[in-house]
Amino acid sequence: MPARQNRHAQPFASSLRPTSDDILQDPALLRRLLRTKDRMDAASHESWPVKRLAEVSSVSEAHFARSFKRAFGVPPHRYLLTRRIEQATTLLRDTELSVTDIAFATGWESLGTFGRIFRDITGRSPGAMRIDARTDVRQLDRVPACVLKAAQRPDLTIAVLEKRRRVAKDRFPPSTEEVS
Template sequence: MNSLSADAQRLRELTLLRRVKDRIDREYAQPLDVEALARGVAMSSGHLSRRFRAEYGESPYQYLMTRRIERAMTLLRRGDLSVTDVCFEVGCSSLGTFSTRFTELVGMPPSVYRDRASDAPAGLPACISKQITRPIRNREAVLPVRN
């Protein structure tokens, strides 16, 4: 019976973590912080951060920034908005923080990404473009082999 209640508790907690993840996916452009996310599922911010990282491999803040950068990449590829406009459109309030995080995840500053995206082949389906341009954290990037 104790095992059953432990399993039920874990399932409940996973459901709450999924709720947080879904909220970040939906509301990435809104001002979100870990405290607000934790309040939404009746957890402490510390517990939410630890459990979220354990289940998804990154903190809620890192996940939020990844979603924002993914959306920013799409907007920058479109080419009709400035980097500053994109920054605020995706919910970042600091151009400096946005540029730093963008560079960390994508490997180049947003202005360089925007310029290179305009040189990309036309007609590439959006689903393929999104898949091959998905940001990855530097620790996940494959380093080139040097001879």
């Protein structure tokens, strides 16, 4: 005897809705996301608001932000920060440019913001990073640039503000006194 079909089961058509995994399998969307990522890489010193990135990808802002994070593991803003910090680290190591010039060349609008975020991400000030990078340069002469860059890539799996909160939480234990 054939099994009875459940009247309350989802209709066949609704079970064919694309899932988030299906969306990432869309080759056209992946190509557009890669094209956008390449444009960010080539001009990381420029301002890249989500609206501009979405226009390059030819999708809505919300869809772009979700898809970019799913495809690359980090939101677009964090990806851009990573590229800027990588570029700044390279310039600190390989050039005689001042920290101010490097800050503006890598897309920062304020030296103070550059210094604070650079320190939050790398754990060192730009000046200290320059000194460390130059003392290590003799040891790293024979390491291919692509390997060195990947090894020195900042870890931005969490937001900079969250990282700052966690550090502050460790520095300042909560007060046990009541304040009235």
